[in-house]
Amino acid sequence: MAASVRSVDRALDILLSFTQEKTVLSLTEIADEVGMSKSTVHRLLGTLENKRFLIKNTVTGKYHLGFRFLEMASQVLEDASEQWALPYLRHLSAECGETVDFAVMDGDHVIYLQVVESNQRVKIAAAIGQRLPAFCTASGKAFLAFLPEEHARTILSKGLTRYTEKTQTSVEELYEDLNETRRRGFAISNQEYERDINAVAAPILAADGYPIAAIAIVGPSYRLPQERMVEMGHAIQSTIQTITREVGLTALSVMVPRNGS
Numbered sequence: 001m002a003a004s005v006r007s008v009d010r011a012l013d014i015l016l017s018f019t020q021e022k023t024v025l026s027l028t029e030i031a032d033e034v035g036m037s038k039s040t041v042h043r044l045l046g047t048l049e050n051k052r053f054l055i056k057n058t059v060t061g062k063y064h065l066g067f068r069f070l071e072m073a074s075q076v077l078e079d080a081s082e083q084w085a086l087p088y089l090r091h092l093s094a095e096c097g098e099t100v101d102f103a104v105m106d107g108d109h110v111i112y113l114q115v116v117e118s119n120q121r122v123k124i125a126a127a128i129g130q131r132l133p134a135f136c137t138a139s140g141k142a143f144l145a146f147l148p149e150e151h152a153r154t155i156l157s158k159g160l161t162r163y164t165e166k167t168q169t170s171v172e173e174l175y176e177d178l179n180e181t182r183r184r185g186f187a188i189s190n191q192e193y194e195r196d197i198n199a200v201a202a203p204i205l206a207a208d209g210y211p212i213a214a215i216a217i218v219g220p221s222y223r224l225p226q227e228r229m230v231e232m233g234h235a236i237q238s239t240i241q242t243i244t245r246e247v248g249l250t251a252l253s254v255m256v257p258r259n260g261s
Helices: 003-016 027-034 038-050 068-080 086-096 138-146 149-156 171-184 226-247 249-255
Strands: 054-056 063-065 099-106 109-116 131-133 187-190 197-205 211-220
Touching: 003 027, 003 038, 027 038, 038 054, 086 099, 086 109, 086 211, 086 226, 099 138, 109 138, 131 138, 138 149, 138 171, 138 187, 138 197, 138 211, 149 171, 171 187, 187 226, 197 226, 211 226, 211 249, 226 249
Parallel strands: none
Antiparallel strands: 054 063, 099 109, 099 211, 109 131, 187 197, 197 211
16 A cells, blocks of 8 residues: 555544544544554644644643534535435335425425426326425325424414315324324325325434434325335335435434424
């Protein structure tokens, strides 16, 4: 390995020695952590400090990560915040053959940020930026089932408008539906907002279990009967597991901030 490449590798090892459990380290602790001599570590620390990747406390002599990481992270998040979900949505749409959308909570409604339309001749798709009531849409019920109870009750107290003959307007019955949603991990809307349109959705949960976004599959009811919606619900859950693993809960929580009631 060339000397320059070795130095880069060692510098990265030093940076990676800082974790959530070890946010502040001394030169000796870093040297022990990465298995290098103190002289080598001291030289590399000087370079990382000059480039603002590390900051040295002049009183304790210990190091912590520098503000350069915040600058770089903000660039990554700015580029990713609008587009990061699209590859996952496209893959899911291709897998299931239906329209897939990505929504966040907006008061007592959900708002759709990304929509990938199916290639079917007959297809259903919300418009990007469209707001729909939470209590009778699959995406909205995916949120309501996992929100803190007080938050969900505040939303439902604003009233349940009947949109179709299948809209649930009984709070008690809706709570039973939300309990079932929480048990199985995904919500189902059977022509509750629009006739002949079904949807299934699952929430993306933060580390503390708070729903920060929802992914839904929507289509005509004749293509999405109950049995198929259950299958699609599991497919959405699998996609969310992949997102959680590849994107990470910390990044998701920053890119998809929580929306209040």
